[in-house]
Amino acid sequence: MNTNNVWQKTLDQIKNTVSFSDYNLFFLNTCISSINNDLDKNIIIISCQNYFAKQTLEKKYKKHIKRALDETMGINCTPEFIIHSKGGGQNIQTGPGLFSQETNQILSEKEKENQLNNLIRRANLKPQNTFQNFAVSPTNEVAFAAATAVAKNPGDAYNPLFIYGDVGVGKTHLMQAIGIKLLEENPRLKLIFCPGEQFTNEIIEAIRNKKTPSFREKYRKVDVLLVDDIQFIAGKNTVQEEFFHTFNTIKAVGGQIILTSDRPPQEIKLLEDRLRSRFEEGLNIDIQQPNFELRTAILLIKSKQMGQELPLDIAQDIAQEITSTRKLQGFLTKLFAHINLRNAPISKEIVMYLLKKDLPEENRLQPMVYVSPKEVIKKISKYYDIPLQLILGPRRSKPIVVPRQYAMYLLKTDLKISYVEIGHIFGDRDHTTVMHAVDKVSQNLKKTTNLQAEISELRKQIYT
Amino acid sequence: MIIKTQQKDLINALILTSGFAKNNSQLPILNNVFIKIDKKVMEIQATDLIAATKVRIGVIGEDSLEFLIQANNLLEYLQALNSGEVTMDIAEDKLTVSQIGSKAKFPLIKAGDFPQIKLNQKLVGIKVIGEEFLNAIRWASIAVSIEDNRPALTGLLFQKKDNGNGLMIVGSDGYRLSVADIRFKGDFDGSVLIPCKSLLSIAKEIGNTEVEIFIDRKTNQAYFSASNILVAIRLISEEFPNFKKILPETFQTSVEVEYGDLSSVIKQVSIFARQNANIIKLEIAEKIKISSQEGYAGSGYGELDCKFEGEKLGLGFNFRYLQDYLRSINDGLIKIGFNGQLAPVKLTSEQKPSYIHVIMPVKL
Numbered sequence: 001m002n003t004n005n006v007w008q009k010t011l012d013q014i015k016n017t018v019s020f021s022d023y024n025l026f027f028l029n030t031c032i033s034s035i036n037n038d039l040d041k042n043i044i045i046i047s048c049q050n051y052f053a054k055q056t057l058e059k060k061y062k063k064h065i066k067r068a069l070d071e072t073m074g075i076n077c078t079p080e081f082i083i084h085s086k087g088g089g090q091n092i093q094t095g096p097g098l099f100s101q102e103t104n105q106i107l108s109e110k111e112k113e114n115q116l117n118n119l120i121r122r123a124n125l126k127p128q129n130t131f132q133n134f135a136v137s138p139t140n141e142v143a144f145a146a147a148t149a150v151a152k153n154p155g156d157a158y159n160p161l162f163i164y165g166d167v168g169v170g171k172t173h174l175m176q177a178i179g180i181k182l183l184e185e186n187p188r189l190k191l192i193f194c195p196g197e198q199f200t201n202e203i204i205e206a207i208r209n210k211k212t213p214s215f216r217e218k219y220r221k222v223d224v225l226l227v228d229d230i231q232f233i234a235g236k237n238t239v240q241e242e243f244f245h246t247f248n249t250i251k252a253v254g255g256q257i258i259l260t261s262d263r264p265p266q267e268i269k270l271l272e273d274r275l276r277s278r279f280e281e282g283l284n285i286d287i288q289q290p291n292f293e294l295r296t297a298i299l300l301i302k303s304k305q306m307g308q309e310l311p312l313d314i315a316q317d318i319a320q321e322i323t324s325t326r327k328l329q330g331f332l333t334k335l336f337a338h339i340n341l342r343n344a345p346i347s348k349e350i351v352m353y354l355l356k357k358d359l360p361e362e363n364r365l366q367p368m369v370y371v372s373p374k375e376v377i378k379k380i381s382k383y384y385d386i387p388l389q390l391i392l393g394p395r396r397s398k399p400i401v402v403p404r405q406y407a408m409y410l411l412k413t414d415l416k417i418s419y420v421e422i423g424h425i426f427g428d429r430d431h432t433t434v435m436h437a438v439d440k441v442s443q444n445l446k447k448t449t450n451l452q453a454e455i456s457e458l459r460k461q462i463y464t
Numbered sequence: 465m466i467i468k469t470q471q472k473d474l475i476n477a478l479i480l481t482s483g484f485a486k487n488n489s490q491l492p493i494l495n496n497v498f499i500k501i502d503k504k505v506m507e508i509q510a511t512d513l514i515a516a517t518k519v520r521i522g523v524i525g526e527d528s529l530e531f532l533i534q535a536n537n538l539l540e541y542l543q544a545l546n547s548g549e550v551t552m553d554i555a556e557d558k559l560t561v562s563q564i565g566s567k568a569k570f571p572l573i574k575a576g577d578f579p580q581i582k583l584n585q586k587l588v589g590i591k592v593i594g595e596e597f598l599n600a601i602r603w604a605s606i607a608v609s610i611e612d613n614r615p616a617l618t619g620l621l622f623q624k625k626d627n628g629n630g631l632m633i634v635g636s637d638g639y640r641l642s643v644a645d646i647r648f649k650g651d652f653d654g655s656v657l658i659p660c661k662s663l664l665s666i667a668k669e670i671g672n673t674e675v676e677i678f679i680d681r682k683t684n685q686a687y688f689s690a691s692n693i694l695v696a697i698r699l700i701s702e703e704f705p706n707f708k709k710i711l712p713e714t715f716q717t718s719v720e721v722e723y724g725d726l727s728s729v730i731k732q733v734s735i736f737a738r739q740n741a742n743i744i745k746l747e748i749a750e751k752i753k754i755s756s757q758e759g760y761a762g763s764g765y766g767e768l769d770c771k772f773e774g775e776k777l778g779l780g781f782n783f784r785y786l787q788d789y790l791r792s793i794n795d796g797l798i799k800i801g802f803n804g805q806l807a808p809v810k811l812t813s814e815q816k817p818s819y820i821h822v823i824m825p826v827k828l
Contacts, residue, residue, distance in 0.1 A: 003741065004739075004740055004741055004759070008760065031739075093639045093742075093782045093785070093824070093826060095824075095826065095827055096806075096824075097638040097639050097824055098636065098638060098639060098640070098641055098705075098707075098710050098808055098822065098824050099636075099638060099705040099706070099707075099710065102806075103710065103806075103807065103808060103824070104709055104710075106803070106804070106806050106807045107709065107710060107712060107803065107807055107808070110712070110714075110716060110803040110804060110807055111712070111713075111714060113716070114714035114715065114716060114803070115714060117716075118714070307776060
């Protein structure tokens with residue numbers, strides 16, 4: 001209960017029943033000093049500025065004050081008066097103190113949390129890369145299941161666990177989540193996380209400085225080894241040799257090995273066969289590019305981590321336009337920076353504005369040079385090496401349809417020609433055909449980064 | 465009998481003891497100081513039943529004698545005399561004090577049953593450095609609320625540090641806690657709880673030389689002996705709460721701020737916060753933002769730079785507790801450690817690393 005609010009309400013009531021001058025003289029600098037609920041009496045101790053005020057309130061206004069207090073607090077109150085110098089009187093803090101049970105509990109919880117976080121940091125892991133923060137969707141659910149299984153039974157379930165996929169799909173996050181979970185369950189676990197590059201550099205340093213024994217001591221005696229971007233060691237024979245022995249030593253005593261890479265073992269060129277076969281022995285699982293739902297979920301999770309509430313519909317808008325997870329993070333940073341600098345709430349307008357500035361060429365690059373529709377189609381036919389008549393013609397085989405649809409898309413988006421007109425240009429096709437083509441390309445653009453690259457390449461070719 | 469002594473010595477002794485000899489309506493005898501003269505030594509004692517002081521000064525005389533006298537007028541008179549030698553003529557029922565050109569008579573009472581301090585000579589004590597001891601007492605007392613209805617919190621806890629050779633002096637009012645660490649020589653077991661008010665009143669007097677501390681568990685007293693002063697203070701029998709649990713070692717968030725920056729922003733915001741239960745809100749990130757809640761007097765806001773590590777955090781404080789701490793620090797870099805909104809906050813000053821302060825935040 002906020003005694004200030006209570007007293008304010010009480011004063012408001014009293015104001016109407018006493019003279020203006022009396023109110024200002026005696027009531028203004030009062031406050032509730034404390035409340036004692038001994039037995040049935042609710043004694044409200046009111047602190048007054050000076051002796052005169054105390055006397056007056058006590059003698060003249062006690063009844064008024066009691067009435068107002070009773071009404072405000074809803075219970076029978078007994079006001080008493082003391083004198084306190086300016087401002088003071090309320091040094092008293094209420095609520096759980098230093099020695100209360102609650103505080104004790106909070107402290108021991110925090111101690112555990114902090115110790116765990118220290119372990120996590122020492123193992124080179126990021127505390128936010130947990131299983132809870134990992135958004136799951138069909139594109140990564142198998143990998144997620146495998147990871148949780150390994151976290152439950154390290155050394156037993158899938159060993160080694162080999163996760164591969166494009167940039168930014170969550171391989172490192174998932175791998176570190178396993179590490180954090182393992183440390184939570186067993187703080188004494190010896191766990192190392194290192195990027196493949198770090199492993200490489202360290203072995204080279206060790207050889208150079210003749211410190212290989214300590215290197216081996218560090219890496220071979222662990223219970224869990226996590227190596228990120230293992231493809232990095234390919235082609236470096238000494239490193240691969242060392243890794244081979246490290247791998248065997250750890251596995252021989254039941255240790256767990258988890259690796260990530262940007263491609264499956266069979267596609268890593270210059271990887272020694274004996275390593276490739278060992279990697280393939282374990283579980284090789286891929287993570288695909290995130291779909292729309294996953295991107296939305298990722299946006300919501302990351303916003304929360306950054307201390308901001310992102311409305312679902314806005315997250316969806318962003319997820320529509322941006323497909324790469326790294327770009328999602330970058331966009332969020334930009335968005336929140338704008339919000340903070342302008343002290344404005346998150347609105348669709350700001351998001352849309354920033355999205356337009358962000359999209360690759362889509363709305364930003366207006367064609368610098370005026371190009372006629374014919375030119376566009378000509379350039380496309382040249383690019384895909386399909387004769388002009390075929391593109392304009394009625395044939396519907398795939399190698400012809402695809403460039404035709406791109407052409408229709410560009411004519412609509414860049415040159416802003418109407419559907420009907422485009423239909424005309426392409427040999428009297430119905431405007432709905434054009435609409436379908438444009439839609440299809442838009443949708444695909446949102447899903448595939450390859451297509452985005454291709455379209456911007458096309459644009460470059462056409463407009464420059 | 466006639467004795468001679470120095471005006472200054474007598475004044476100092478009376479100042480110290482008269483502080484304990486006042487306003488005791490239950491035992492009027494205690495409104496007096498007890499004076500005992502034994503040839504070349506005069507001992508002046510007073511007690512308020514919680515603490516007792518005995519001060520020794522040198523006199524020129526031949527006999528032994530004891531009596532009781534009201535200290536106030538005597539003290540005032542002596543202060544009005546010139547410095548130098550003072551003659552005291554002690555008769556049956558009056559004391560005559562004189563100096564060249566001045567003379568005054570004071571009534572005195574026969575020495576009845578006056579409770580005298582007795583220090584068991586077999587006790588073994590510890591030695592501390594007076595100045596360190598005084599500063600530590602002052603530091604620990606910031607957190608003590610003297611008029612507390614929880615007796616355990618009206619005292620300062622003396623306890624040996626777990627590791628290392630330090631004596632911890634701890635004070636708390638349940639919402640903040642101060643710990644000071646001082647060096648000591650000797651053995652100290654267990655812990656004792658000594659009334660803070662009494663300690664403060666004598667600490668100044670004994671604070672410039674070496675102080676020896678004795679604990680007599682049989683009589684439940686702590687004795688402080690320094691040069692010519694002996695003080696006995698009754699221990700508090702209630703138990704001090706387990707404070708070690710609330711001294712966090714690991715932190716979720718930690719910052720370093722300059723005393724001056726923090727102090728001035730708190731001062732600004734306090735003007736509005738004092739109308740609102742003294743609550744100020746702190747937002748901790750790369751900068752610290754401090755604000756008062758909206759009140760009918762308006763609101764205040766200030767920011768300051770800091771060195772920030774860990775997680776961002778927002779929490780509330782009673783600004784007076786922070787100000788009390790800052791006033792005792794006075795300058796330099798302050799390190800503050802947090803563990804979320806509801807856990808106690810630890811403050812240490814770079815300049816005084818052996819002084820720790822802990823404050824409980826307010827739920828916003």
